[in-house]
Amino acid sequence: MSRRPRTVRRRYPLSLHLRSVLSRRRRLVAVLLLGLAAGLLVLRLGPPQTRTVAVVTAAEALPAGTVVSPEHLALAPYPHGLAPEGAVTDPEELSGRVLAGAASPGQPLTESSLVGPGLLTGQSPDVTAVTLRIDDPGVLRHVRAGDHVDVVHLPDGAAPDGRSVLGRGLPVLWVSAAAPGGDGGLLTGPAAGEEEGLLVVAAPHEAAAPLAGTGGTGRTTVVLVPAPVSPSAEDAAP
Structure with missing residues (x-):
């Protein structure tokens, strides 16, 4: 029995095969291309993504x-x-x-x-914030919040040696920004004429009234002094 001749399948070039597939599905390809173009256009014209x-x-x-x-x-x-x-x-x-x-x-x-921390934040409960007006604002040139000062008062009509010290080693809570070189301490802000020469110190309750009563009577000034040494620091000293 004779064998039937084997049929040889003809091979077409790849390019011809692709053209044939595209021609049969050209509508689908067109839709896909249009969708891709629309997506690229949206990305191009859309707002940039920002953090x-x-x-x-x-x-x-x-x-x-x-x-x-x-x-x-x-x-x-x-x-x-x-x-x-x-x-x-x-x-x-x-x-x-x-x-x-x-x-x-x-x-x-x-x-x-928001309201910042109060002037007496961290201070002892037995102290009061006292506002003083210094007659010569230049005295405050080198005074900063956190410094310690002696408050000296000269009553009206008193001789120069009639000065009295109303407070010693009082911590400075605020210095007027209008003072030459002043940084304003906790309340830094625009300098106003009525603030010139103002100083706020922390004083014991019993000394607050005499200090506050100096306004308008005589001349008041301050002297910058070293910060008091705490008892714990004295104990630690050799």
């Missing part, structure tokens, strides 16, 4: 003096680099703080929006 940071804002109108609680706050995304300087990102940081001024809904809250 954002969540900033704490007022959720409602808040008057000055409000004690901030979580329900007063909201988070708003701000482009990275455009967030207000000093903006707070964690609402927990503001809980229990007091607003220094009114805030409108959506307004970012910064450290400058």
Whole structure:
């Protein structure tokens, strides 16, 4: 029995094969190409993706003096680099703080929006903050918050040797920014004429009244002195 001749399948060039496939599915290919072009156009014309940071804002109108609680706050995304300087990102940081001024809904809250630490923060409970007006503001040139001063008063009509020391080694809490070279201490801000020569010191309660009573009577000045040595430091000294 004779064998049947084997049929040889003709091989077509790859390019011809691809053209044949594309011609049969040209509608599908056209749709895919149009979709790809539309996607590229959207990416081209769409807004650039930027990093954002969540900033704490007022959720409602808040008057000055409000004690901030979580329900007063909201988070708003701000482009990275455009967030207000000093903006707070964690609402927990503001809980229990007091607003220094009114805030409108959506307004970012910064450290400058809040009341800072009090002048007597960290001081002994038996001291009082006393404001003094120094007759010669130049005396405050080298006085800074944290320094210690002796307060000297010369009553009206008294001889130069009639000066009295009303307080010794009193810690300085604030110095007027209007004083030449003054840095304003805890309350740094624009200098005003009425602030020139003002100084705030911490004094024992019993000395507060005599110190406060010097205003308008005689001349008051201060002398910068070394900081008092604490008893613990004296014990540690060789």
